[in-house]
Amino acid sequence: MAAAFALEKQVAISAVLRACRLTSSVFTKLVTSETVTKNDKSPVTVADYAAQAVINSILLRAFPGDPIVGEEDAKVLRAPETEAQKGLRAHVVALANEALKPSPTADERAEWGIGAERTADELLDAIDRGMYEGGPRGRMWALDPIDGTKGFLRGGQYAVCLALIVDSVVQLGVMGCPNLPVDWEKPEGEKGCLFVAVRGQGAATRTLTSPTLHPLHLPPVPPSSYQLLESLEALHSSHSFSALFSQKLGITRPPLRMDSQAKYCALARGDGAIYLRMPTGVGYREKIWDHASGSVLVTEAGGAITDSRGLPLDFGLGRTLGENFGIVAANKQVHARAIQAIKEVKEEEAKL
């Protein structure tokens, strides 16, 4: 009997790999007119839209009944107000169709719709298939076509993130990190890694080019070599709280700052010991697509992930994780110490 979610895993890997090729190819040619600033002031590029179109097109054909909670929507592309936005739509369509061309080497099936040229309307509809509201029951995919768009724009870390959630529990996570060095110690060496986890079946990694998967287990970390992983963007996670937290745990190494869920990937293979994300007080609610695949990866690599109070993340509340109590992920022993340290820092802050 095939392992649970075997087909979903195969389709998700194929879709994420195709999106990674697309985003990498766009980066070198990206021009400013192909980046739109969203209402919340965050950026979205031609590559975010095209990657969401590709992944949703494949999911729609492979699993027609599954709803998708995707970050982007096609509003700007449907009603372009400027010549630049018209050009953006045409480029999204061209890029998505290019990325959906059949590959003679990949293990893919025709019924996933690979190779069929899509019209602009079909691709915009595929993007908007990501507007599902989420909720506690049933199957749904969570997609972040480019997590860390700011990292993507600065040539730093970003990740194409896809997860399958069933009855509020993340069962499968696939993440592609085109700019992540295969060996963190060799930043100029080969780049591009894929991370895969299925609940109850473990976590694994491979390069973007070779299909061989290598199992991942969070290594034990002695307190003297604890290193914190945190967002590069100070608005996304409180750097000042992290500094107090680090002091509390006697961490002397400087934090490893990078954009996107690449932090979960780094953690799962032992680059950094703790991923800490603390709210900055702007009332932001974390989105499920920013943490779904990372959370199952860390869990399956043998680690623990909770909010800053030690409570589980709830992926069944809708498009967000609800009120923001931060996130902490680490191997189980380090995680328990981290929760205690957070509690102490919060108590000291409350006394001030």
Ligand SMILES: Nc1ncnc2c1ncn2[C@@H]1O[C@H](COP(=O)(O)O)[C@@H](OP(=O)(O)O)[C@H]1O
């Ligand atoms: N004020 C805020 N607090 C926390 N996260 C935020 C935020 N504003 C945006 N984000 C999210 O942070 C993500 C990037 O995570 P990180 O900080 O780990 O690099 C963004 O994903 P996108 O780049 O997909 O929009 C966005 O969803």
Ligand SMILES: [Mg+2]
């Ligand atoms: Mg975004």
Ligand SMILES: [Mg+2]
């Ligand atoms: Mg994101």
Ligand SMILES: [Mg+2]
């Ligand atoms: Mg994104």
